[in-house]
Amino acid sequence: MKVQEIRELIKLVDQSGIEEFVFESAGSKLKMKKSTGTTTYAAASEAPIEKSVPVQEAPKSVPVVQEAPAPEAPKSAVDESNLHKIISPMVGTFYQSPSPDADVYVKLGEKINAESVVCIVEAMKLFNEIEAEVDGEIVEILVKDGQLVEYGQPLFLVKPE
Known part of the structure; x- marks a missing residue:
């Protein structure tokens, strides 16, 4: 699937009222979900991934970490109305x-x-x-x-x- 085709699908899903969209073709899978105003995009291959990871017990109390707000992008000095x-x-x-x-x-x-x-x-x-x-x-x-x-x-x- 070409990037332009994916862009078009994203636009269509974004503008539609559907909450979830799945597309499968030639061993590839494209899944898009909308939730609470945001859209999540994921692409996956049919090839299984096998990985053995030891499972550890979670600690009894987990400290809460708060992220600092992302810095705002600098404002453009150019009039953007006709650009x-x-x-x-x-x-x-x-x-x-x-x-x-x-x-x-x-x-x-x-x-x-x-x-x-x-x-x-x-x-x-x-x-x-x-x-x-x-x-x-x-x-x-x-x-x-x-x-x-x-x-x-x-x-x-x-x-x-």
Whole structure:
């Protein structure tokens, strides 16, 4: 299944009233569930995973650890009202170039077309090329190389042509 097809399925499930969606094809399984306003995405292979892990008894009292709230993303200095956002189609690690020693895919002010690869998002050791899907000019790069990104997080701002 192609990344674009998965994106479309995510959008359809997100916009629909269904709570759970399962798709199986050629030994792969894609399962999406919605609960309390969030959507969970998981993909699995039919190959069984056998792993023996010793079971330990849980301690009688477990300390409660509270996480600090995540820092807010810096506000953009650019007026976003007339700009197109290129968003991450998945959770993963953002990379601006195909390898550490290669040139970046796009630079600030660079003209792109809809088929231009603008970055890679690595998820579970798979490197997914992200296309611009719009003709225009890169106005702002919103994430840093090697940064973890969330599903739906804006990566670039593009001034459409």
